[in-house]
Amino acid sequence: MIQYCRSLNRLLVLICALVVGACATPGSAEDVLLKVDGNVTTALRLSRAEFEALPRTAIAAKDKSGDSHEYEGVDLAVLLEMAGVPLKEAFKGEHAAKYLQAKAADGYIAVFALPEFDHQDFIVADKQDGTPLPDGQGPLQIVAPEDRHQSRWVRELIELRIMTAN
Incomplete structure (x- = not known):
């Protein structure tokens, strides 16, 4: 049953990637809400409408001041899988040197190790x-x-880039 659910989830991600890719039209840089690029199989340039059409999820978390909020959006792992980034069971061998660099509009960058997606949301x-x-x-x-x-x-996320450590 678990294997069936994983296969079904992968199929859903593939269908979303195909739909987003088929609907994407080249536009100006202002039309792009989020880029997913770097060492990926399929680079993504998502508009707001394309982002909002993706499968949604919600998560409860506390902000810096300790106030609880419900955040809604798209699972980061789903975005990476749409771009062909190997995660979870597919993360093996040569992919061990890859990592995610998340960039904000002001140039701030944060780094995520891909194995973190196995156990953290x-x-x-x-x-x-x-x-x-x-x-x-x-x-x-x-x-x-x-x-x-x-x-x-x-904050003000504009790009997800998969990099490979040297």
Whole structure:
């Protein structure tokens, strides 16, 4: 049953990638909400409409001041799998040198090891408590509830890049 669910999840991710790719039209840089690129099989340039059409998830987390919020968005692992990044069972051998670099509009960068996706939840949120993220946080923000100091809660996220360590 677990193997069936994993296969079904992979099929859903593949269908989403095909739909997003088929609907994507080259636009100006202003039309792109989020880029997923680097050492990926399929680079993504998602508009707001394409991002909002992806499977949604919600996660409860506390902000820096300790207030609880519900963040809604897209599972970060789903975005990476759409771009062909090997995660979980597919993460083997040569892929061990790969990592995720998340970049904000102001140039801030945070790094994630790909094996973290085996045991930790991360989302690319566009809503907090049912409303769009406030200015200075959005339109997109990585939410990592288990990160104690929230230094990887990248605000104003614009790019996810897969890099390979030398």
